[in-house]
Amino acid sequence: MIDAIYNWIDDRLALSKSGRHLLNKIFPDHWSFMIGEIALYSFIVLLISGVFLTLYFVPSGATVIYHGAYKPLDGTRVSDAYASTINITFAVRGGLFMRQLHHWAANIFVGSIVVHMLRVFFTGAFRRPREANWMIGATLLILAIFNGFLGYSIPDDLVSGTGIRIAFSILESIPFVGTNLAFFLFGGNYPGKDIIPRFFILHVLVLPLIILALLGAHLGMLVKHKHSQFKGRGARNDNVVGSPLWPNYAAKAGGFFFLTTGVTAILAALIQINPIWQYGPYVPYKVSYAVQPDWYMGWLDGALRVMPSWEIHLPGHMIPNVFFPGILLPGVTFTLIYLWPFIESKFITHDYAEHHLLDRPRDNPMRTAIGSAVFAFYFVLFGASSTDVLANYLQVSLNVVLWIFRISCIVVPIIVFPIAYKICLELQQVPEAGKRKRHMIIVRDDQGAYHSVDSEEYPGYIAPELAPVKIEDVDLAPEIEALNTSADRPDEGIYQIPRE
Amino acid sequence: MPDATEEYPNLESVPLDAPQFEVAAKNVKRTEYVTFAAFVLGFIGFAAFGAAYTQNAPTYLLGLTIGLGLFFFGFGLVSWGKYLMPQGPFSEPRPLMETTRQEKELLKADFTSRGKVAIKRRSFLVKAMAAAGGVFGIVAAFPLIRSLGPLPKNSLMTTKWRKGSYLTTIYGDRVKPSDVAVGGIVTVFPEDDLGSAISQTILLRVKESGPIVTMPGREDWAPDGFVAYSKVCTHAGCPVGLYEHLEQLLVCPCHQSMFNVKDGAMPVFGPAPRPLPQLPIYIDSDGYFRARAGYDEPIGPGFWTRGGTA
Ligand code: FES
Numbered sequence: 113m114i115d116a117i118y119n120w121i122d123d124r125l126a127l128s129k130s131g132r133h134l135l136n137k138i139f140p141d142h143w144s145f146m147i148g149e150i151a152l153y154s155f156i157v158l159l160i161s162g163v164f165l166t167l168y169f170v171p172s173g174a175t176v177i178y179h180g181a182y183k184p185l186d187g188t189r190v191s192d193a194y195a196s197t198i199n200i201t202f203a204v205r206g207g208l209f210m211r212q213l214h215h216w217a218a219n220i221f222v223g224s225i226v227v228h229m230l231r232v233f234f235t236g237a238f239r240r241p242r243e244a245n246w247m248i249g250a251t252l253l254i255l256a257i258f259n260g261f262l263g264y265s266i267p268d269d270l271v272s273g274t275g276i277r278i279a280f281s282i283l284e285s286i287p288f289v290g291t292n293l294a295f296f297l298f299g300g301n302y303p304g305k306d307i308i309p310r311f312f313i314l315h316v317l318v319l320p321l322i323i324l325a326l327l328g329a330h331l332g333m334l335v336k337h338k339h340s341q342f343k344g345r346g347a348r349n350d351n352v353v354g355s356p357l358w359p360n361y362a363a364k365a366g367g368f369f370f371l372t373t374g375v376t377a378i379l380a381a382l383i384q385i386n387p388i389w390q391y392g393p394y395v396p397y398k399v400s401y402a403v404q405p406d407w408y409m410g411w412l413d414g415a416l417r418v419m420p421s422w423e424i425h426l427p428g429h430m431i432p433n434v435f436f437p438g439i440l441l442p443g444v445t446f447t448l449i450y451l452w453p454f455i456e457s458k459f460i461t462h463d464y465a466e467h468h469l470l471d472r473p474r475d476n477p478m479r480t481a482i483g484s485a486v487f488a489f490y491f492v493l494f495g496a497s498s499t500d501v502l503a504n505y506l507q508v509s510l511n512v513v514l515w516i517f518r519i520s521c522i523v524v525p526i527i528v529f530p531i532a533y534k535i536c537l538e539l540q541q542v543p544e545a546g547k548r549k550r551h552m553i554i555v556r557d558d559q560g561a562y563h564s565v566d567s568e569e570y571p572g573y574i575a576p577e578l579a580p581v582k583i584e585d586v587d588l589a590p591e592i593e594a595l596n597t598s599a600d601r602p603d604e605g606i607y608q609i610p611r612e
Numbered sequence: 613m614p615d616a617t618e619e620y621p622n623l624e625s626v627p628l629d630a631p632q633f634e635v636a637a638k639n640v641k642r643t644e645y646v647t648f649a650a651f652v653l654g655f656i657g658f659a660a661f662g663a664a665y666t667q668n669a670p671t672y673l674l675g676l677t678i679g680l681g682l683f684f685f686g687f688g689l690v691s692w693g694k695y696l697m698p699q700g701p702f703s704e705p706r707p708l709m710e711t712t713r714q715e716k717e718l719l720k721a722d723f724t725s726r727g728k729v730a731i732k733r734r735s736f737l738v739k740a741m742a743a744a745g746g747v748f749g750i751v752a753a754f755p756l757i758r759s760l761g762p763l764p765k766n767s768l769m770t771t772k773w774r775k776g777s778y779l780t781t782i783y784g785d786r787v788k789p790s791d792v793a794v795g796g797i798v799t800v801f802p803e804d805d806l807g808s809a810i811s812q813t814i815l816l817r818v819k820e821s822g823p824i825v826t827m828p829g830r831e832d833w834a835p836d837g838f839v840a841y842s843k844v845c846t847h848a849g850c851p852v853g854l855y856e857h858l859e860q861l862l863v864c865p866c867h868q869s870m871f872n873v874k875d876g877a878m879p880v881f882g883p884a885p886r887p888l889p890q891l892p893i894y895i896d897s898d899g900y901f902r903a904r905a906g907y908d909e910p911i912g913p914g915f916w917t918r919g920g921t922a
Contacts, residue, residue: 206671212671213675277809277849277850278849278850278866280849284768284915284916285913285915291768291915291917292763292764294764295761295762295763296758296760296761297760297761299760301768302809336709337709338704347703349706350708351703352703352704353700353703354700355693356702360693360694360698361693363694364694366689367685367689367690367691368690369686370686371683371686371690373686374680374681374682374685376679377678377679377682378679381671381672381673382672382675396807396812396851397782397799397808397812397843397851397853399850399853413867416867416883421884423914428917429916429917430914430915430916430918433847433885434847438848466709468706500868510868510881511881514868579632580700581701581702582705583703586702
């Protein structure tokens, strides 16, 4: 029966011609390659939990009087969006779990993209021929951040509403076109009537579609280029060494998908996130005290805080304060990210060759030092988004905390740069640095002479490296023969030869 | 460690008992037990989720059961793939992306020569097509963009406050001095713009009585210990809703800009670049607060066409 179905499909798609190629696709085994997978898997979680949420969410800013399961809000005037989100939380079975799952997955999505990007940067994986894929990745990061912002904005609660107000101010700060842009996006002056339905359709349709298309391009290019890989184990520029798609990688990656979703679900179960019923509905003249955006907006929020109170006044025009931290900073940031592969090959390495073997961070001290310094800068900005919390917590004046951050975001990168550079140079001098070594034991023999001997192998020690087997050379003919002739087929397939 | 560029012997017809085909696990039996246990735990987790769902269990139980189920199921798969399958390594060839000059030229030639046959001597067609397509591109943007919202026109420059507007609470009640104690604040709106994000104004009682002169030229703007400022932060537009009476500072919760109430709401801390505009108010013969005039400058954060007033 299964054979018949397979044959039917195969005769129409000729799977057996290309299928073996696919099953043989080699995936390098290195833990750092899993970070991008986390991003992919949390995107799947986002799609699934998101579809669930759209079934109950009402994307409308119209005012209703809330009557429902959550008694403290009974009789309050709220928006449809807010009321329906409260409803998902308290009246839909599993609703709160799905909301928290969606929000946690979003945080993990953006986080894993950032870490994946750092991995790609510090190992030089963006070099030719992967520059375009690096740029697609950067675009995905921008879209992920935007969509995260849109997503936590549409429940129309007090905290996110304040974020939307700031977003409007940043938009209208753009010279020449800003006010028009802001009015077009919001459908008028702030707060605008249409903002919830518009953000909603952007959040659930437009941006996810673009993300999906770019993800396809990202992975398509990855298949075309095949994975980059670290040196060792016979890895060369013109081969890929690792495990085949079937069955090793399929099991590992499939399992890793469930591990990722499992951990996300456990987080969603145990750690509360975005409790909008505590924030209350958005009211434009009300203040929310804990105004803190999701973590991936932190660097922008921090930049808004540390920016000195300057504006540029021109005859009849002005460039407002928020333009610099809100538009210029991210603009410059992502321009530099997009151009980095070209900047590096032109000014630092003068290397235009095709690379499939990865650098270790120490191999290119200049790149590593620049990357660390820039990252330190954004990390300080991120910290600056909690100036008020820190001042409260440490019982020091806000003024002191603010100035510490203003100075740090200049000084810390300047300190980090030479340190990172020096560490790279030092590491280059130490062969096998970072590899687990076996101790030497000094023993004294009968004659009183001293010798050194190797200690015992540590658990998990991998014996001298094996040569890679060319996957296309694996000849299954004898196995198939054996399967067909023997009466009792062996339980263990060819991939199950246990070690004694 | 073997040199990265060293050529490995091509293992023609690899014997299936080569060490590369051995599983990675040291202790196969134990690994099998662990993997089996993981699948059993996954099974239990999923089943427990089903039970929890039908019982309408609280969120943490729903999440924990399915989360642990997924986790152990995944753990089993990973342990199977990592330890109970041939350890490899395996390799496959990777064609480089570089193409030869000849390949490039051939494709180019295909494109241009066929193109030439098709468009030869018909360049007027190309031009007509380009013109039509270009116009389409331009006009297609109109309905997509222009109908999204009104043009800003003057709307960012003014508020609904007019000469004589009553200062009313969100509930529509007109405010009089006895409504607010010293150190107290109330958010007020013009009667025809209740709850407005733009017109919102904060009325503070700074002292018991007597006018407050926040700036020369504003002698009669703040009677009887009361003063009114726009509540929209000049930094990024958050409502400036915290009043520290002792220091007489208005504090914005978003980025902690602080405005000196007695000094025309001059920013004294944080990123806010301009003072909050002050609403000139008076007390009418019936004892209600009213505006002497609207704001004399645009409220809120800056924008390109705002002009250069500091
Ligand atoms: S919005 Fe008030 S300080 Fe930024």
